[in-house]
Amino acid sequence: MTTATKKQWKPFSRAKVCPLCEKPDRCLYTDDGAIRCFRTTGEVAGHRIVKTCSDHTVIYRPDDGNETTKRSRTVQPATNPLEWGKEAARLAAAITPQQLDALAARLQLPTFALTAIDCGWASRADLKRLKVFGKDWDQDYPDGAYSFPERDGHLRVIGIGFRAVDGRKGCPKGCDVA
Numbered sequence: 001m002t003t004a005t006k007k008q009w010k011p012f013s014r015a016k017v018c019p020l021c022e023k024p025d026r027c028l029y030t031d032d033g034a035i036r037c038f039r040t041t042g043e044v045a046g047h048r049i050v051k052t053c054s055d056h057t058v059i060y061r062p063d064d065g066n067e068t069t070k071r072s073r074t075v076q077p078a079t080n081p082l083e084w085g086k087e088a089a090r091l092a093a094a095i096t097p098q099q100l101d102a103l104a105a106r107l108q109l110p111t112f113a114l115t116a117i118d119c120g121w122a123s124r125a126d127l128k129r130l131k132v133f134g135k136d137w138d139q140d141y142p143d144g145a146y147s148f149p150e151r152d153g154h155l156r157v158i159g160i161g162f163r164a165v166d167g168r169k170g171c172p173k174g175c176d177v178a
Contacts, residue, residue: 009036020044020060026171035060038171055133056173085157087130088149091120095146103146120147122162127170132162134170145170 009028012018018027021039028036034050036059043049047060099121104111122130124143132145142164150159162170 088157091147092118095121130172132170
């Protein structure tokens with residue numbers, strides 16, 4: 001990908017969601033039709049895979065019709081078979097009262113609100129072990145990040161979102177968050 005191409009990437013929004021995962025955040029697109037989806041890693045009907053990036057995200061383009069067979073959407077299984085609930089509990093136990101107070105003050109929330117959602121702390125070693133990536137993290141990897149469990153409708157932890165102290169978002173490869 002050239003520097004010119006990198007400058008063309010635009011984020012999806014609630015007004016224009018990613019057509020692959022149907023979510024309004026994380027994914028990017030270009031005016032010429034390329035889509036970089038941070039959730040879909042398999043083949044998708046109507047699109048072809050152009051490239052799998054070093055952070056395991058995939059760049060797609062609309063299928064030009066030259067393929068003789070169209071494949072239905074398949075999502076690859078998680079590449080990181082962690083038990084997200086146990087990992088979230090471990091990270092929640094690792095946050096110090098000072099870190100929790102600092103985040104609560106920054107977000108203008110009571111500390112108990114963050115405790116109620118099992119907010120935690122991941123050290124740099126934790127982030128590396130979990131293969132957490134985010135925008136510009138490859139250039140300036142954080143020393144640690146707050147962790148936020150992501151839950152399904154049954155309140156099971158299905159992934160963990162991360163927020164560096166400077167506000168940059170990150171997520172580990174292998175989350176079942178779609």
